[in-house]
Amino acid sequence: MSKDDHEHAPPTxxxxxxxxxxxxxxxxxxxxPPGTPELTVKRMTIPPRTKLAWHTHPMPNASYILSGQLTVExxxxxxxxxxxAGQSFNEQVGAEHRGFTGDEPCVxxxxxxxxxxxPLSVPAPDRGDANP
Incomplete structure (x- = not known):
């Protein structure tokens, strides 16, 4: 590409x-978190009708849904x-939560x-509650 091609490219x-x-x-x-910053980007595919285990995150993180639907609890x-799909959300830090899918996988x-x-996530202890 020449310089002219870049100057006439459509705007982003x-x-x-x-x-x-x-x-x-x-x-x-x-x-x-204190220390040397490290950014990690992870792609996760969650099967249909799946409840993830209760867990926490020790650092701020943000999620973007590529396909499907995720309910966070x-x-x-x-x-x-x-x-x-097409939406994003900021996840909790230090609070126990989980995600679950409906009839379609979620990416x-x-x-x-x-x-x-x-660690990116930490499993929450089993509380023996009615919300496994």
Whole structure:
């Protein structure tokens, strides 16, 4: 491509799909983890009719749904949030939660802002509650 080709290229279309200082449920982010920053981007495919295990995240992260639908549930409050293809959400830090799918698989891309060696998620202890 010549310089002229770049000068006459159509403009890009930019769209911020997620930005915020708090998680989907309104809980604010306090701070990034101390240490050397490490960004991790993960693509996850969740089968239909699947409930992920209860877990927490030690760092801020944001998810973007490529296809399907994901319902996110807060363990302490029972509050849920439905996210569909083309939508994004900021996940909770330190709070037990899980996601579950409906009749279709869900493909989600998650960006984590952690530090080297930090786990992306931590399994929550089994509480023996009625919400397995």
């Amino acid at each position: 279309r930019d769209e911020i799909v997620s930005q915020g200082t708090c998680a989907w449920n309104g809980k604010p982010y306090d701070a990034y 807060d363990r302490a409050t029972g509050q849920t949030h439905v996210v569909r 989600v891309v998650i960006t984590y802002a952690g530090t080297p060696g930090m």
